[in-house]
Amino acid sequence: xxxxxIKLAELDRIKxxxxxxxxxxxxxxxxxxxFNIPADITDNKAKISYxxxxxxxxxxxxxxxxxxxxxxxxxxELTNKSIEEDFIxxxxxxxxxxxxxxxxxxxxxxxFKTKRLVEVDKKNKIALIDDEITALNDQxxxxxxxxxxxxxxxxxxxxxNKAKDEASDIAREMKEIDKKIAxxxxxITKLKEANKNTNDPEELKKNxxxxxxxxxxxxxxxxxxxxxxxxxxxxxxxxxxxxxxxxNLENDVLNLNSEIETKVDEKDVLVNELRIGExxxxxxxxxxxxxxxxxxxxxxxxxxxxxxxxxxxxxxxxKVARIADEPVVAEDxxxxxxxxxxxxxxxxxxxxxxxxxxxxxxxxxxxxxVVAPEPEQSKKKNxxxxxxxxxxxxxxxxxxxxxxNVSLPALTPEEKKRANFEYITGYTSDGIGLxxxxxxxxxxxxxxxxxxxxxxxxxxELKNSPVKLTRDEKNKLENLMExxxxxxxxxxxxxxxxxxxxxxxLANSDISKKDLKNLYYYSFESKNKNDExxxxxxxxxxxxxxxxxxxxxxxxxxxxxxxxxxxxxxxxEDIATFEKYIITPLKFGTLNEQSKxxxxxxxxxxxxxxxxxFEGGNKLTEDIRNAIAKNEVPVGQxxxxxxxxxxxxxxxxxxxxxxxxxxDRGNRTEEEINKGGR
Amino acid sequence: xxELRAKLKEIKDDMNEIEExxxxxRRETNILEYFDRINKEVS
Numbered sequence: 001x002x003x004x005x006i007k008l009a010e011l012d013r014i015k016x017x018x019x020x021x022x023x024x025x026x027x028x029x030x031x032x033x034x035f036n037i038p039a040d041i042t043d044n045k046a047k048i049s050y051x052x053x054x055x056x057x058x059x060x061x062x063x064x065x066x067x068x069x070x071x072x073x074x075x076x077e078l079t080n081k082s083i084e085e086d087f088i089x090x091x092x093x094x095x096x097x098x099x100x101x102x103x104x105x106x107x108x109x110x111x112f113k114t115k116r117l118v119e120v121d122k123k124n125k126i127a128l129i130d131d132e133i134t135a136l137n138d139q140x141x142x143x144x145x146x147x148x149x150x151x152x153x154x155x156x157x158x159x160x161n162k163a164k165d166e167a168s169d170i171a172r173e174m175k176e177i178d179k180k181i182a183x184x185x186x187x188i189t190k191l192k193e194a195n196k197n198t199n200d201p202e203e204l205k206k207n208x209x210x211x212x213x214x215x216x217x218x219x220x221x222x223x224x225x226x227x228x229x230x231x232x233x234x235x236x237x238x239x240x241x242x243x244x245x246x247x248n249l250e251n252d253v254l255n256l257n258s259e260i261e262t263k264v265d266e267k268d269v270l271v272n273e274l275r276i277g278e279x280x281x282x283x284x285x286x287x288x289x290x291x292x293x294x295x296x297x298x299x300x301x302x303x304x305x306x307x308x309x310x311x312x313x314x315x316x317x318x319k320v321a322r323i324a325d326e327p328v329v330a331e332d333x334x335x336x337x338x339x340x341x342x343x344x345x346x347x348x349x350x351x352x353x354x355x356x357x358x359x360x361x362x363x364x365x366x367x368x369x370v371v372a373p374e375p376e377q378s379k380k381k382n383x384x385x386x387x388x389x390x391x392x393x394x395x396x397x398x399x400x401x402x403x404x405n406v407s408l409p410a411l412t413p414e415e416k417k418r419a420n421f422e423y424i425t426g427y428t429s430d431g432i433g434l435x436x437x438x439x440x441x442x443x444x445x446x447x448x449x450x451x452x453x454x455x456x457x458x459x460x461e462l463k464n465s466p467v468k469l470t471r472d473e474k475n476k477l478e479n480l481m482e483x484x485x486x487x488x489x490x491x492x493x494x495x496x497x498x499x500x501x502x503x504x505x506l507a508n509s510d511i512s513k514k515d516l517k518n519l520y521y522y523s524f525e526s527k528n529k530n531d532e533x534x535x536x537x538x539x540x541x542x543x544x545x546x547x548x549x550x551x552x553x554x555x556x557x558x559x560x561x562x563x564x565x566x567x568x569x570x571x572x573e574d575i576a577t578f579e580k581y582i583i584t585p586l587k588f589g590t591l592n593e594q595s596k597x598x599x600x601x602x603x604x605x606x607x608x609x610x611x612x613x614f615e616g617g618n619k620l621t622e623d624i625r626n627a628i629a630k631n632e633v634p635v636g637q638x639x640x641x642x643x644x645x646x647x648x649x650x651x652x653x654x655x656x657x658x659x660x661x662x663x664d665r666g667n668r669t670e671e672e673i674n675k676g677g678r
Numbered sequence: 679x680x681e682l683r684a685k686l687k688e689i690k691d692d693m694n695e696i697e698e699x700x701x702x703x704r705r706e707t708n709i710l711e712y713f714d715r716i717n718k719e720v721s
Contacts, residue, residue: 014698021705028712044712052719066720073713087706094699101692108685115682278679282686289686293693300700307707314714 010093017086020079027072031065084318087311091304091320098297105290112286116279122270129267136260143249143256153249160242167235170228177225184218 028044035051055061080086145151191207191214198204304320311318 014702017702017706021702021709024709025705028709031716044708045715048712048716048719062720065716069713069716069720073717076709076713083706083710087703090699090703090706094696094703097692097696097699101689101696104685104689104692108682108689111685112682115679275679282679282682285686289690289693293689296693296696296700300696300703303700303703303707307703307710310707310710310714314710 013089013093017090020076023079024072024076027075031068031072034064084311084316087307087318088320094300094304098300101293105286105293109286112279112283116276116283119274119276119279122274123276126267126270126274129263129270133260133263133267136256136263140253140256140260143253153246156242156245156249160239160246163235163238163242167232167239170232170235174225174228174232177221177228181218181221181225184214184221188214188218 032047032051035047035054037047037050041047041050051065055065077083141151143152145154188211191211195204195207308318308320
């Protein structure tokens with residue numbers, strides 16, 4: 001049936017129930033028609049109290065009230081023949097809608113993040129252009145100086161002026177020389193005239209010697225003038241060279257202006273396209289919608305609890321499927337709002353502190369609307385389940401989740417890295433770079449007397465802090481964690497079997513301690529026995545999934561399908577185990593890694609056997625329940641574990657017949673290794 | 679952006695529908711509780 005038709009059917013159902021409730025309300029109101037109940041008392045319970053006060057000990061009135069009530073109740077229950085069915089139908093509808101909403105919300109947030117990242121990219125480009133414009137202006141400043149002073153042009157101009165001044169000085173000196181030469185010429189002329197007017201041999205001789213001396217001086221002056229004229233030419237050439245440099249620099253400025261204009265135009269285009277503020281605002285709207293929804297969901301869950309309690313008190317033993325009481329979006333996947341800027345590369349501050357780190361944004365997830373389940377399905381689901389008070393594991397949530405998660409798009413390498421890091425080690429990778437000073441101090445203090453759980457919790461809390469760790473602090477923190485992980489890895493190796501069971505979350509399972517240890521060695525040691533980067537046996541199990549070849553996806557889908565099919569019959573702690581070790585790794589794509597070698601190992605078979613165990617175990621539970629109902633077995637009698645159909649020891653035994661057992665140290669034997677098989 | 683807004687609106691509509699379901703369950707509960715209480719009080 002098309003989604004629209006289903007929705008129409010649902011709406012029609014809602015309308016019918018509403019009409020019926022209106023009629024019931026009317027009947028209830030009729031009961032009180034004989035009383036003088038004030039108009040401002042509208043609540044039925046308050047009306048009862050008021051009516052009872054008015055009646056007092058009047059037995060006749062009490063009988064009348066009881067009869068009217070019985071009639072109204074009869075009418076209501078006649079029209080509402082199956083309250084149980086109606087209730088289950090409504091809760092199924094609510095569950096489906098909530099799942100539908102949650103998927104859509106996640107898809108919307110992913111899409112929003114992607115689109116916003118595009119905007120942020122524009123913003124980053126604008127910042128880059130601004131930097132380029134600033135650099136160009138700096139270049140201009142370097143050439144032009146400030147207010148025409150300084151700069152390369154100023155320097156060249158000063159040199160040109162200096163050359164000009166020196167050339168002028170030289171020219172002046174040359175003129176002085178010319179003047180001196182003219183004076184010498186005049187003296188020589190005068191002496192020659194004197195020679196014409198005398199025959200005195202002594203005077204003629206004296207004049208001739210003086211003329212010769214003056215002519216010698218004149219030659220020296222001419223030579224000096226030639227030298228000066230060469231220097232004058234050199235200075236003129238220098239001046240010309242400096243002027244040419246100035247012209248070139250001025251051309252450079254023109255080119256820079258042109259480049260700046262181009263950059264400004266580019267920036268204008270991006271600024272016009274930029275809608276970052278709008279995205280910030282919308283991010284806040286999404287955040288608000290998520291918060292609103294969480295409130296609605298809590299109301300829904302409370303209401304379902306209340307109804308269930310009421311029905312149980314009336315002897316109608318109903319236990320309905322519930323959505324998981326978990327946030328729509330995990331807390332470590334915050335939506336990016338105005339207060340959480342996206343960056344695309346690590347930005348390091350001048351003081352070496354990390355100002356911001358890249359945000360990994362997933363591709364939008366295309367989610368088909370969830371189809372509401374058939375109400376009849378739920379009838380079989382109820383009695384065998386118990387709500388787990390210690391965890392919030394989804395129960396009977398068969399409409400979405402596991403199978404859909406298998407079809408999530410492949411994660412980017414960065415996302416895989418992050419998912420592996422977070423879900424294998426328990427650390428929040430992007431939380432490391434975020435801390436306020438106060439919180440940092442507190443966390444450092446906590447880590448001082450740390451244990452693994454406290455440390456993981458503290459690190460997760462780092463996430464929402466606005467102040468970033470410095471690189472040095474981050475390194476210290478990572479070293480601290482690394483040390484802890486090594487310590488934990490070592491402690492796992494040294495741990496006793498009971499503790500190992502507990503760590504694996506399998507303390508109450510049928511898996512024997514020995515089998516578990518074998519499993520641990522199979523999946524952890526056989527991968528890389530020297531790999532101490534891992535901290536818990538969980539990693540060993542998870543590494544099996546992580547190294548699943550992509551082509552085995554269909555097998556996993558089958559396992560998940562089996563799980564989904566059997567989930568309604570599983571105990572809450574078994575569901576928790578399955579969710580933890582299978583569904584979560586599936587969700588984060590860790591099954592799609594390379595390395596086929598672990599595929600054939602007991603990890604896969606273990607979980608196939610889980611499914612078998614769940615079925616067998618449940619049958620026993622059912623048997624006991626039936627026996628109790630027939631009073632054949634006293635309540636509290638322990639189940640005979642020998643009755644169980646199969647347990648993990650059996651199944652592991654089966655598989656170890658195909659796969660030789662581990663040696664004492666939990667490793668494969670030399671013989672087996674040499675065979676090349678498992 | 680308009681496309682995102684449309685999707686958010688659709689989600690909000692879904693929320694309203696969930697509230698509607700909640701309201702119906704609450705009303706059913708109230709009526710049942712009412713009948714039970716009056717039976718108990720008047721008996």
